[in-house]
Amino acid sequence: MMRAPRFSFVNIAFWMGIAFLYLPMFVLVVYSFNESRLVTIWSGFSVKWYAELFQDKQLMTAVWRSLQIAFYSATSAVVLAIFASIVVVRIKTFRTRRVFTTAITAPLVMPDVIIGLSMLLLFVAMTQMIGWPEQRGMTTIWVAHTTFCLAYSTVVISSRLIEMDRSIEEAAQDLGASAMTAFVRVTLPLIMPAVLAAWLLSFTLSLDDVVIASFVTGPGATTLPIEVFSSVRMGVTPKINALATLIILVVSLVALASWFISKRYNDKVAVALKSERS
Amino acid sequence: MSDNVANEASDKSTATGKNSRSSQEALLKIRKLTKYYGEALAVDDISLDIHRGEIFALLGASGSGKSTLLRMLAGFETPSSGHIYLHDQDISTLPANKRPFNMMFQSYALFPHMNVEKNIAFGLQQDRSMSKPAIAERVNEMLKLVHMEKYARRKPDQLSGGQRQRVALARALAKHPQLLLLDEPMGALDKKLRTRMQLEVVDIIERVGVTCVMVTHDQEEAMTMANRIAIMDEGFIQQIGSPVDVYESPQNRMVAEFIGSINIFEADIVADEEGHIILHSPLLDRQIYVGRGVSTPIDEKAMLFAIRPEKTFLSLTEPEDQYNWTRGIVDDVAYLGGHSVYYVRLKGGKRIQCVLANTERRAIRPTWEDEVFVHWRSDAGMVMRP
Numbered sequence: 001m002m003r004a005p006r007f008s009f010v011n012i013a014f015w016m017g018i019a020f021l022y023l024p025m026f027v028l029v030v031y032s033f034n035e036s037r038l039v040t041i042w043s044g045f046s047v048k049w050y051a052e053l054f055q056d057k058q059l060m061t062a063v064w065r066s067l068q069i070a071f072y073s074a075t076s077a078v079v080l081a082i083f084a085s086i087v088v089v090r091i092k093t094f095r096t097r098r099v100f101t102t103a104i105t106a107p108l109v110m111p112d113v114i115i116g117l118s119m120l121l122l123f124v125a126m127t128q129m130i131g132w133p134e135q136r137g138m139t140t141i142w143v144a145h146t147t148f149c150l151a152y153s154t155v156v157i158s159s160r161l162i163e164m165d166r167s168i169e170e171a172a173q174d175l176g177a178s179a180m181t182a183f184v185r186v187t188l189p190l191i192m193p194a195v196l197a198a199w200l201l202s203f204t205l206s207l208d209d210v211v212i213a214s215f216v217t218g219p220g221a222t223t224l225p226i227e228v229f230s231s232v233r234m235g236v237t238p239k240i241n242a243l244a245t246l247i248i249l250v251v252s253l254v255a256l257a258s259w260f261i262s263k264r265y266n267d268k269v270a271v272a273l274k275s276e277r278s
Numbered sequence: 279m280s281d282n283v284a285n286e287a288s289d290k291s292t293a294t295g296k297n298s299r300s301s302q303e304a305l306l307k308i309r310k311l312t313k314y315y316g317e318a319l320a321v322d323d324i325s326l327d328i329h330r331g332e333i334f335a336l337l338g339a340s341g342s343g344k345s346t347l348l349r350m351l352a353g354f355e356t357p358s359s360g361h362i363y364l365h366d367q368d369i370s371t372l373p374a375n376k377r378p379f380n381m382m383f384q385s386y387a388l389f390p391h392m393n394v395e396k397n398i399a400f401g402l403q404q405d406r407s408m409s410k411p412a413i414a415e416r417v418n419e420m421l422k423l424v425h426m427e428k429y430a431r432r433k434p435d436q437l438s439g440g441q442r443q444r445v446a447l448a449r450a451l452a453k454h455p456q457l458l459l460l461d462e463p464m465g466a467l468d469k470k471l472r473t474r475m476q477l478e479v480v481d482i483i484e485r486v487g488v489t490c491v492m493v494t495h496d497q498e499e500a501m502t503m504a505n506r507i508a509i510m511d512e513g514f515i516q517q518i519g520s521p522v523d524v525y526e527s528p529q530n531r532m533v534a535e536f537i538g539s540i541n542i543f544e545a546d547i548v549a550d551e552e553g554h555i556i557l558h559s560p561l562l563d564r565q566i567y568v569g570r571g572v573s574t575p576i577d578e579k580a581m582l583f584a585i586r587p588e589k590t591f592l593s594l595t596e597p598e599d600q601y602n603w604t605r606g607i608v609d610d611v612a613y614l615g616g617h618s619v620y621y622v623r624l625k626g627g628k629r630i631q632c633v634l635a636n637t638e639r640r641a642i643r644p645t646w647e648d649e650v651f652v653h654w655r656s657d658a659g660m661v662m663r664p
Contacts, residue, residue: 174374176404
């Protein structure tokens with residue numbers, strides 16, 4: 001049998017790729033435990049930046065505010081996206097469906113700067129005309145984020161809904177369920193994985209956004225990315241590294257948990273099918 | 279009905295042996311039902327009765343309108359015009375969830391996120407008046423009926439095709455529907471399993487005693503399962519009858535060609551006498567003698583003579599009869615084990631099919647390029663209007 005040489009092209013390419021993706025994060029994590037105030041000079045292990053991070057009121061408020069905005073934006077975007085997806089899937093004529101889909105998903109390809117600017121202009125005009133929003137802040141960020149998260153969520157949810165066998169919902173109605181019951185008890189559970197995926201995606205996008213938020217934010221509503229962005233301009237403190245490390249930790253745990261859950265389910269199916277055959 | 283001039287009144291009750299339980303009382307009356315999709319006509323002015331207790335098959339190719347008709351019965355489509363009456367009550371516009379009908383879907387449409395038990399219970403739970411223990415009892419009863427007690431906790435993706443079908447059937451029967459609708463019931467199964475499940479499903483339906491309308495494109499399936507078959511084409515019904523009726527006495531060329539294989543010749547009537555008629559076809563060497571009572575006087579001369587491949591005989595020697603045979607060359611032979619299909623080329627170039635049952639293991643049979651004589655009995659063929 002031939003053995004692949006240790007330094008084959010494929011092996012090297014693989015490890016280079018991994019390094020390209022994860023080395024920056026690795027450096028960031030390592031330096032979060034740096035004693036020194038200077039990010040680029042290692043002077044010993046310490047967790048003091050974590051302690052300082054939790055004492056930094058301004059940063060912690062920004063974290064909390066960003067999490068809130070992300071939660072509300074993701075939730076409202078997903079709810080609207082479910083309705084939009086149903087409409088998209090139900091439209092029978094190809095042309096109308098195409099127009100509607102394009103209209104909903106346009107923000108996907110629109111530069112953030114343009115969305116941010118147009119949102120700002122809209123809010124300003126609305127304030128002048130109807131007096132709402134009185135002041136830009138969390139609410140306006142929430143509205144703006146919902147708009148662009150809606151586009152992403154609709155893509156994710158409608159693709160799952162189109163894939164779904166319509167006759168499953170018809171079966172529920174045939175068995176006496178009203179359209180509403182059929183949706184809640186049959187369709188919704190079946191598209192739930194897509195709904196959750198869309199929610200997580202929206203949550204991340206909202207948490208991540210600097211550009212749109214900078215446009216529509218107001219006094220006293222600085223989100224985490226804006227905070228980080230502006231503090232970096234003053235010079236990076238290892239506090240930011242510590243915060244980033246914590247975020248990476250949380251993301252990894254969520255990914256690991258979802259992998260574990262899906263693996264356990266697949267194993268269960270495999271075992272059941274095996275016992276079937278014997 | 280007069281289209282078939284040489285039609286025998288076939289005995290419906292003994293023909294299939296399945297008809298005994300169905301009465302002539304109409305459970306469902308379909309009157310002048312029409313459905314347009316935009317400009318396209320899917321179902322064209324159909325009127326028919328479904329009798330209480332029968333298994334009725336709508337048989338047709340795809341696009342024949344059979345599925346649209348079934349979906350209108352289920353309540354998923356509203357008719358463009360016409361009515362559906364259940365016990366003389368118009369239900370044409372009643373939505374699917376208010377109709378006392380249940381459907382077994384083509385792909386079964388089981389709820390993937392619910393186990394077998396919950397799938398069957400779903401319909402019962404929609405009925406607010408039913409208590410939990412009553413539902414559980416009914417679910418167990420249905421599981422027993424389809425022999426799925428052992429699999430009550432399984433999810434649909436942990437079941438085989440045949441088991442899924444049983445669950446789908448149990449789910450559709452759980453609410454005691456007045457009418458059971460089957461959409462291509464065997465469509466998702468492989469050939470071997472299909473034959474077994476056809477009989478099993480009929481057995482269950484008969485045990486429950488429910489009236490059943492099924493849709494299929496598979497004539498074997500329709501003939502195995504149904505008491506009566508409606509042949510549909512281009513939105514309307516070409517013929518309704520027992521499997522024997524539609525096979526042995528097709529009313530027109532479309533039905534004759536749709537069900538099984540058939541050889542059709544254009545023929546002119548040369549003699550029309552008491553008890554028999556004689557036809558002449560330029561493709562056949564001898565004249566055709568049809569020895570069946572002719573019920574209606576025939577004014578037109580040009581007719582069609584049709585004969586099924588298994589009702590012909592092949593021989594290597596020339597028959598002595600005056601009528602009903604022709605000469606030909608064996609063009610192709612398909613040996614299928616139980617029987618062989620011979621493709622015989624006649625002098626005009628037309629190819630006809632003859633079926634020979636292989637009753638002997640290694641008999642001497644005609645082979646490629648042999649000159650053969652195709653002959654048939656005087657009651658084997660049919661005469662139809664063109």
